[in-house]
Amino acid sequence: MTSGVIGILQFAIDGITQQQNATANNLANEATPGYTAREVSFESSLQQALTAGGPASAQTTTAPSPAPAATNGNNVDPGAELVAATQDMLHYQQVSDSLNAQLRLIQGAAGGSYQWASSPPSTSRAPA
Numbered sequence: 001m002t003s004g005v006i007g008i009l010q011f012a013i014d015g016i017t018q019q020q021n022a023t024a025n026n027l028a029n030e031a032t033p034g035y036t037a038r039e040v041s042f043e044s045s046l047q048q049a050l051t052a053g054g055p056a057s058a059q060t061t062t063a064p065s066p067a068p069a070a071t072n073g074n075n076v077d078p079g080a081e082l083v084a085a086t087q088d089m090l091h092y093q094q095v096s097d098s099l100n101a102q103l104r105l106i107q108g109a110a111g112g113s114y115q116w117a118s119s120p121p122s123t124s125r126a127p128a
Contacts, residue, residue, distance in 0.1 A: 006099065006102050006103070008049075009095055009098055009102065011046060012042075012091075013092065013095050014042075014060065015042030015046070015060050018060055019084070019088050021040075022039065023084050023085045026076050027076070030081075031074070033073055034073040034074065035075075037065035037081070038065065039062070039064070040062050041061050045061070
């Protein structure tokens with residue numbers, strides 16, 4: 001695993017991607033009798049690894065959700081899963097933007113051109 005800020009951001013992207021996959025699987029199996037939702041955890045491990053000096057010891061874990069099951073044995077809560085999907089999307093975008101910024105800094109330090117990936121949205125409106 002890469003060390004430093006980029007390694008930390010890569011680990012976070014990987015963890016968020018696993019969360020997104022688990023959420024998608026949970027939503028896809030919302031009506032499957034006996035299905036147990038899965039939860040992905042990496043945040044506390046990442047925090048401990050950061051305290052220890054780097055992401056090398058960080059781990060992602062996947063476990064069954066402790067949520068109670070409905071009468072059909074399924075414990076997927078579609079509302080909670082949709083909220084989780086939205087949060088995961090926002091976290092992914094934030095970490096991805098941070099990773100891109102780090103890579104642009106490296107590119108600029110190495111003598112490459114330092115350009116934003118996209119221009120910021122315009123706040124002015126064209127006359128109607």
